Amino acid sequence: MSWNSFGRMFRFTTWGESHGPALGVVVDGCPPGIALEEGDIQPFLDARRPGQNRFTTQRREPDQVRILSGVFEGRTTGTSISLMIENVDQRSKDYSEIAAKYRPGHADYAYDAKYGFRDYRGGGRSSARETAARVAAGAIARKVIPGVGLLGHVVELGGDRAERFAAQHLESSELWCADPEAEVRWKSRLDEVRKAGSSVGAVVEVLADGVPAGWGSPIYAKLDSELAAAMMSINAAKGVEIGDGFAAARLTGEENADPMRPGPAPGDPPVFTANHAGGTAGGISTGQQVVCRVALKPTSSILSEVESVTRDGEATTVRTKGRHDPCVGIRAVPVAEAMMALVLADAFLMHRAQCG
Amino acid sequence: MSWNSFGRMFRFTTWGESHGPALGVVVDGCPPGIALEEGDIQPFLDARRPGQNRFTTQRREPDQVRILSGVFEGRTTGTSISLMIENVDQRSKDYSEIAAKYRPGHADYAYDAKYGFRDYRGGGRSSARETAARVAAGAIARKVIPGVGLLGHVVELGGDRAERFAAQHLESSELWCADPEAEVRWKSRLDEVRKAGSSVGAVVEVLADGVPAGWGSPIYAKLDSELAAAMMSINAAKGVEIGDGFAAARLTGEENADPMRPGPAPGDPPVFTANHAGGTAGGISTGQQVVCRVALKPTSSILSEVESVTRDGEATTVRTKGRHDPCVGIRAVPVAEAMMALVLADAFLMHRAQCG
C-alpha cells in the first residue's frame, strides 16, 4: 500500500510539501554494512538542484541532506534510514490567486476534487520538490548495486532529437545533452521559450550497464512494469518506453529480433548482437544494457493566458508569472536516474530473496 | 509484494502455465453484494479467445470459466473469489527443441538465468495464456465500477495508423479496428505477414468514460503510474502513454494546455476544452476521458532463422513453425481493457477508503 512509498524490498517513503519546513524520505530494507555518509548523497542532490543556470527555475535551495537514522559509524545498520532536507527559499509570496483559481495542467483542480481542499503554496505535495527526496533515496540505492553504472540524458527537447552520443560531453553539458550540436540548438530554443514565457517538453533516457541476467520477475513485478511505474510517477511524465518502445510496434519480427551468440569463452553468458528489447525478456533482465525513456510534457506554467475556473466555479483566466523551468525535462534527468537505481536495487534484493 | 499479484485494495493473483492443467485467478477485496455469475465473465474471455479468425493463433481453447468461491446465491460475498479455466488444447508436441535452445525475444534465456531451469512447454508461465486470468478478473472489476465505460481498440498496426474512429464499426471488426479503411489495409498486411511467417507490432488504446474526478493518488499511486505498470505487464508491451504521451513532449505549454470552463449549470464540475493530459492531473482523475496507449512489439516467433545459443552455450539457430499470432497486439485489446478496469476499480476502492 502506501501512496507515498515505492519498492517492495528496498522501499522508500517520501514526505513534504513545496513550502513546508522540510521534506524527506525514509528508506527501509537497505542491507546492513554499506558505507554511507551525507557526502555520498549530496552530489546527486546538487546535480538536481534548481537555480544552477538560466535554463532552470530560479528558486534557490541549498538542498542540504541530513541522515537522521539508520547509519552508525559510517555504515548502514539495516534499519530505517531517515533523510531530511530543509526548505529554505520559500519566497514570501501572495498565493491568494493560486488559492482561488485552478491552474490548468496542474494538480490544483484534481486535488480539490479528491481531498476537498489543498495546500496551494507552490503546488504543495504535487510540487516537483518532492523529487529531491527520491534523488536522495536513489543515492543509497546506487550503493546497494555497486556494479551497475547509470547514465541519464536528454534525448529530445521540444521535438528536436539529439543525433549523436558523446558521453564525455555530458559532464560539461548544462542540459544533460550528449550531443554538442543539439545542445547549441536547444539552448537557443530555451532562451526563446524562456523569454516568451512559454515551455517545451523533453524525452529523458536512462541507461543501466552491469545489470546481470535474472533480475526482475514475472508477471506483475516485471522489470519493465516496475520501471514504467517508477518513471510515470515523475512529475510531468506522460509516456514510458523500454528499449525500442513505440518504435518496436512499427517493426517486423525479423527487424526486432535480438540474436544471441555464444559468449567469448566457454561458460560465458551469451552475447546479444542487438538490443531492441532494452535489456529485458519476459520482464527479467538479460544481461544487456537496460534502456528506458520517459516523456515529460511542457510545464503548464506559462505566461499566456489560459481559460480556467475559480474554486467557486466562475470563469477566469490564469497566466503564470514568477520562477519556473522552461523545460522540466532537464531537471528530470537526475530524478529518472534515481528511479532506475531504486528499481534495480529493489529487483536485486527481490532476486536474492527468492533465488539466493 | 507478490510477483503474481496486482492491485492494492482490489487485488488479484494469477496462476497457471501454458501447458499445465489449468490457469486461474484469485480476486481479493471485491465489495460484497455485487451480482456475479459465470455469464458475466465468459463474454470477455470469448472476446480474447484464440482461434476465432485467421489473424490469431490457431490454438483452440474453449476458455470456460468456473467460479469456485466468493459468490453465494449469485452475489459476491466480500471474500476471495477464485476463478479457474482449464487448459484443453495442449497439443501433444515435441518440445525438445525449445527445451534445448533459447528462442530469441522470448523469456527462455532470462528464465533460465534467473531460476536455473524453466517450464519450456509453450513458454510456461511467460505464455500469453496468463492473460485469460486477467480478463476474467477484469470482468469482475467492471462490475465494481458500473458507471465507467471502457473501449479498447487497435490504433496502429505494423506502423500503419487508423485515421478515423467509427465506434459502430468496432463490433463487427475482426481486428478491433474502428477505421474500416484501415482494417482493409491491415487485413491485407496480416495475410502477407502470416504467409511469410513474419510478424508485426501494434499500438492499442483504451478509453475510459465516466471516471469521476478524484480517483488516483499522489505520489507513487498516481493513476498514470498504476496504468503504466498494468499495461507494461502485458506480454510484448514495450511502451505506455497517457493522453498525448510522447507527442506531448513535442508540444509547447500553450499547445498542451487543457483549458477549463465553468460547467453548464451552477454547481456542475468544470468542463475541459481539450484533453492532452488523458484525464489525469497530478496522478488524479479530472473527470475527463482517461486515455492510455500501449505499444506491443511484433511476436518473436517467426519463420526466419535467428541466431541463438543452446542451453549448453553452443551456437544454433531458431525458427518457429507452428501456430502463432502474426500480430499479438490484436488479442491484447481485451487484456488492455481488463487492465484498465482493474486499475480503476482499485483506484475507486482506494479513494473510498481515504476520502469516504
Place this chain on the structure above:
Amino acid sequence: MSWNSFGRMFRFTTWGESHGPALGVVVDGCPPGIALEEGDIQPFLDARRPGQNRFTTQRREPDQVRILSGVFEGRTTGTSISLMIENVDQRSKDYSEIAAKYRPGHADYAYDAKYGFRDYRGGGRSSARETAARVAAGAIARKVIPGVGLLGHVVELGGDRAERFAAQHLESSELWCADPEAEVRWKSRLDEVRKAGSSVGAVVEVLADGVPAGWGSPIYAKLDSELAAAMMSINAAKGVEIGDGFAAARLTGEENADPMRPGPAPGDPPVFTANHAGGTAGGISTGQQVVCRVALKPTSSILSEVESVTRDGEATTVRTKGRHDPCVGIRAVPVAEAMMALVLADAFLMHRAQCG
C-alpha cells in the same frame, strides 16, 4: 494488503468456502528448484483431516490435493503454485435455520453486519475448512527451510495440562498429546463432553528447532509479531504466547534471564542456558528453539440452548446438532505447525533478501 493473503516474500492466498465446490491456495515467492509433488503435501492434509477418530468432527473429506501450477518435472519453477482441494462431503442439509438465526460465538452476525449477507452453509468462509489450504501451503514452506524441525502438540485441554513430554508418544497419540497419562484423562473428558454435546478449549504449542540466529526483523516484522498474527488468524484462537508468554510477566528480571555461555568450540555461536524468551530477542531469532503457544476457545457449537436473535432482530435460541469437534484445539495442531513453517519460510527469504 489482501485480506486472504499472508506473508511478505513467501506469500500465500487462500480461497474457498465450507460448502463450495473446492478450496485452495496460491503460493507466491517460493524459491525455484525445490522438489515438490503432491505426495509431499498430502500427509500433512491427512494429519489434519476430519473424521479420523471419535474426537473430531465426523465430516468425511478425502482432502486430496492437486498441484495445478508452479511445478515442472517435479521441481518448483519459482512461479505461483496453485493447490486445489475439492469439497466432497457437503452433506445435503437444511440450512434454513442457520440462515435465519445468528449462532452465538460464530461469525454469523459479524459477517452480516459487515457484508450485509453471508454464505451461511457450514459457516462459509469462516469455516475451519479454510485451514486445509494453510496446511497445504505449510507443506511447501517446510521444504523451503529443510533444516528446521517442527513439532506441534496439545499442552492443555479443558484446563488440564500435560505434565511431561514423551515425544515418541506423539506419533501414536490420537490427541497430539505427548503425555500418555494426560491423554487418558483427556479422552475420558472428551467422551463426556461429546456425549453432553458440550465443548472444551485447548492450548497448542509449536516448537521449531534448527532456526539459525538472525531471522526476523525489527520493528513491525518481528518474528514474535509475525507468529502472533499467524497464530491468531487460526479459527477459535484467542491468545498467543512466545516463550514463557504471560508467565514471564510474573517473573523478575533475574528469573527471566537467559544467560549465555561461549559455544563448545572456538567460533561456535554462544550457548544459552535458559530459554524463557522462546528463541527470539528484539524480534530476531537467537538460534534457540522457537516456542509459540496458541489458546483455542471451546467451539461455540453446543447442544445447550443459547439465547440469540434472528436476522430480523427477533429473540430466539440456538442449539447445535450435527457433526462438530468437541475440541477444535486438537485439529488446530497441524494448522499451527503449518503457520509456524510459513512464518519461518517467510523470515528466511526476508533475511536472505536484506542480508545476503
Place this chain on the structure above:
Amino acid sequence: MSWNSFGRMFRFTTWGESHGPALGVVVDGCPPGIALEEGDIQPFLDARRPGQNRFTTQRREPDQVRILSGVFEGRTTGTSISLMIENVDQRSKDYSEIAAKYRPGHADYAYDAKYGFRDYRGGGRSSARETAARVAAGAIARKVIPGVGLLGHVVELGGDRAERFAAQHLESSELWCADPEAEVRWKSRLDEVRKAGSSVGAVVEVLADGVPAGWGSPIYAKLDSELAAAMMSINAAKGVEIGDGFAAARLTGEENADPMRPGPAPGDPPVFTANHAGGTAGGISTGQQVVCRVALKPTSSILSEVESVTRDGEATTVRTKGRHDPCVGIRAVPVAEAMMALVLADAFLMHRAQCG
C-alpha cells in the same frame, strides 16, 4: 513489506535510534480534512514520557513533536504526515562495555547475528524510544475514529493482579492502575525492586468502546490478528490475548458463550449479555467492547550479574547500572493504547474501502 511500517490503509513508518539526533514517523493514508496540530499529539507523548516519577527511567526527554508535512491551515491534506521528535538527553556515556558484550535478554546478540554489527548506544533501534513515534502516530489515528473511546491500564504487576476497576482513579494513578489498593501494593513492590536493581513484568489491558460491528476482516486481516501483531511488536511483549484469551481455553462452550438479545428498540443492533470473545467474532468486530491484553516481560536490565559472552565469544558477565525502568509495563500503557488506535483506524479505512 517494510519492516518499519505497520498498517494497510492507515499506514505508518517509524525511524530513529535511541541515541541518534531524532526519531520520527511518517503516517500515510490519513483521510483529508481532519483538524490536527501539535497540541493534539503532545499530550499523548507527555503521558508516555520517561522520567515523570520514580517508577520509570530517569532519562529526561521533552519529546516535543513537530509536524513537518501533511497538514495545511490546521487540517490534514490527505498526503503523508511527517512527525519528528528530537533526542535531547543522550547522556554522554561510555558505551564500550555494551559494545563489547551481549546483554542477555536484549537484542544485542540477535542484531549482531543478523546484521554483522549494531548501533549499541542505548540499544539503538531496539530501544523503547521508538515507541514515542508510535504514540505520536496513534494520536492521529484517534482523530480518524472519533467515536471510539480507548482506555489502557495495568491489570497485573509482578504477578499481583488488580482486583477492581475504578476508572476515576486512573487519572491520578502514577502506575496506570485502576485499583487504588493494588496501586499501593505495586508501589511498594516497585520501590523494593528498584532498590534491588531488579525488575518485574506486567500485563497491560486496552479497552475500546464505540467500535461498530463490521470492522476487521477474514482471514488474515482479522481484527484479532492485527491486534496480536501490533501488541507483540511492543518492546518486551511476549503474549497477547483477545477477550478471555488463555482463560477461554479453560472454559466449556456453555461457559464461554456470549448470548445475544434483541436491542432495546426495533432496528437496534442486538445486545450481547456477555463478552468472553472480547468484541470480535470471525475476526470482525461485533459492536461490543474490544478487549486486548499484552504481557510484558521484566526488563532484562538488572543489577545482578548474568552470564554472557563478548562479541569475540569469550565468557563474561553483565550487570546493568544506570537508568532503567523497574517495570517497562508501566510505560507500555500509552503505547498499547496507541497501537489499538492505529489498528482500529486501519480497520475502519479498510472497511470503508470494501463496504462503502
